[in-house]
Amino acid sequence: MALDERARHLLKSLIEQHIANGIPVGSRQLAKGAGLKISPATVRNVMADLEDEGYLISPHTSAGRIPTHVGYRFFVDALLRVVPLSPQSHHLLVQRIGHHIPDTEQVLHAATEVLSELTHMAGFVRVPRRANRTLRHVDFLALREKEVLAIFVTDKGDVENRLIRTEHALSAAELHQAANFFNESYGGRPLQEVIQQLQRDLQQSRHEMDRILRSAMELGEEMLEEDQQRMLIEGEFQLLDLPELAGSERLRELLNAVRQKRDLVHLLDGSMRGSEVRLFIGEESGFAPLSDCSVVSAPYEVDGEVLGVLGVIGPMRMPYQQIIPLVDGTAHLLGRALSQS
Amino acid sequence: MALDERARHLLKSLIEQHIANGIPVGSRQLAKGAGLKISPATVRNVMADLEDEGYLISPHTSAGRIPTHVGYRFFVDALLRVVPLSPQSHHLLVQRIGHHIPDTEQVLHAATEVLSELTHMAGFVRVPRRANRTLRHVDFLALREKEVLAIFVTDKGDVENRLIRTEHALSAAELHQAANFFNESYGGRPLQEVIQQLQRDLQQSRHEMDRILRSAMELGEEMLEEDQQRMLIEGEFQLLDLPELAGSERLRELLNAVRQKRDLVHLLDGSMRGSEVRLFIGEESGFAPLSDCSVVSAPYEVDGEVLGVLGVIGPMRMPYQQIIPLVDGTAHLLGRALSQS
């Protein structure tokens, strides 16, 4: 059953009031705040309807009402007018993640931080996937007897390294040669492809030098696997201040979940399609520790290709109309910043 | 004024009881628990003395007594018999940070984790200082027009990299030549020395290639500076469960302080001298957010040289007799593991 104009207006007003001060909204207050010439009794009737529809709930018999996640969902989908990003915020964003920082890792960090700072919630950035990076350079260094340091560099300047133990000591010349061979054979090709090729090439060989290549391949695999998990998070502790989560039991779970990242990453990777801001309100995420929280995320892209997702985690009761453009803007600026690095 | 035998015994018993169950200990219970043939009244007299001396304090008039940080200090210094590390724990430690992991970073992580797991508190490892590492290898790669990736490798296999923007495009050959020059001139020398030398060498020059070297030098400086701060921490959230810190206000501060690391690192670096386990009990650390906590730390060393510190952060009321050998043992095993990598 669709809501009529008045009900929508009241719902909107109620949610806005609740977002503003966090306490349940009663009929009298809502009647006043909504600006309609309507008595509290009428408002009560409407509220009862809204509760029947699942948009509102009463924490207890005489405590006014608060929105459910369904209510918030309707609010953001149908009632919310997103305000444009404030010039100050925009300025701050540009300043912090603007184009002058060359290092990818640093830009990502800056974005995470600024998200957390501006929202006073937890900010996150899912790091760019490296799967389709190409291999720029490989180096093998003899660190010590029977220890070789392998270094991988991608075209975007990601560097990853790993210590490999060998059976026999290998001379610098041999290693140099191996590296040359590696660079010539596999350089300039996508990482994923390199690994697959290596897997084929090394199928049966058992030479000592091939053991190095095999280890190198494993390093490459680790790089890919590792970034299944990689996500920057900042300001988790801001969540400690949220009165709605103060019951320490849930909070622990939430913080641990955020820390583990695994499920979170999974959730977010699901929202990489499309290039719009996306919201998970309360239980919508289907992820229990987040059921009291909302996640606002937006993918960021470079040259039309989505590289990752960023956003914030906060209470369901958050100022969506400001958070949404902020996350959106950050995603755009990050994409822009990365396109230059 | 020195404590007589009985007073010491009672103090020990009281602290042990309090550590075991966390509630203030009253005279009756203490008289029973201490195993002495002594009445609660007598115990009360002794307790009053101990309170006068500053070892105990009453949370309120009728609530038994709990140890002060002075009491704990006396306890660990004079009364505590450290039990040897349990075989199970030892086994677990060996398993987790034993010698089979080649990668330094991974070993350090494993140590941090296992500390946190076994103690149910926050575990930390201060990473080895790189100042006296020697420079093993430098590479300059042209990633793109006017962008050079500099890679530093130390003799221990630390790898650090940085993107450098240049004014003009530089050919692969030029960069190769620069790297060769760099490696020949500065390779094999301690990082610190390299930087100082570079500072002198680059004093007045303004060549484009020297700009690269200068940036490389800054990278080296960053490496040194960065590890002023580097510290691994795991399990901070376990601190959320401590009832004694449950007052969220302090807890926030504590978690933030742990996160910031700066002061913590400072505190710990002060305890790098000596090779013994060291305790900071409550306010002893002189660091306000830690004033309800104790820090148990031990330096770890390789070939007689102290590389860093590790330990745990927990409530003052922790089972020192087990924690101390655990931290100690972890430090030894970590040292051993690192000596082989």
Add this chain to the structure above:
DNA sequence: ATTAGCACTCGAGATGGTTGAGTGCTAAAG
């Protein structure tokens, strides 16, 4: 020096009353 006895203190928890915000329902008014 130790102990028993006793009055006293204080927090924790239960009890109960009051207040005020808010509700649902009903009946009257528009």
Add this chain to the structure above:
DNA sequence: CTTTAGCACTCAACCATCTCGAGTGCTAAT
């Protein structure tokens, strides 16, 4: 048929009060 006023009712929050039990400090007897 919608809106509104009125009213009885509910319930959390607050407060005061009470009891309880654990624990103390002091004193006098052992």
